[in-house]
Amino acid sequence: MASIPDLLFKALADPTRRALFERLCLDGEATVGALTAGAGISQPAVSKHLGILKQAGLVRDRHEGRQTHYSAQQRALAPLVDWTGRMNRFWEARFDDLEDLLKRMDQ
Helix, strand or coil, X not given: CCCHHHHHHHHHHCHHHHHHHHHHHHHCCEEHHHHHHHHCCCHHXXXXXXXXXXXXXXXXXXXXXXXXXXXXXXXXXXXXXXXXXXXXXXHHHHHHHHHHHHHHHHC
């Protein structure tokens, strides 16, 4: 079974899913129909992408009658924020080491 960060990376690797998630983040809750109108792809394709985002915990659905409303779960990005922070610290340390090495070489 894939880890949470793996699911998040996989879900957000697709530009259509990223666009759907960003739209929900910026515009708030939306129905599948409204999301389809701006996506440039079919409703079944939008629904499939939303299912993957939901599986990754990035969106939540709410049923109201025959319509399904989706909202972004921005807190679900926390594992990615943590990972990028760790990678940032890793690379900063490496660049600091490289800078120190280059200074010693110049002397």
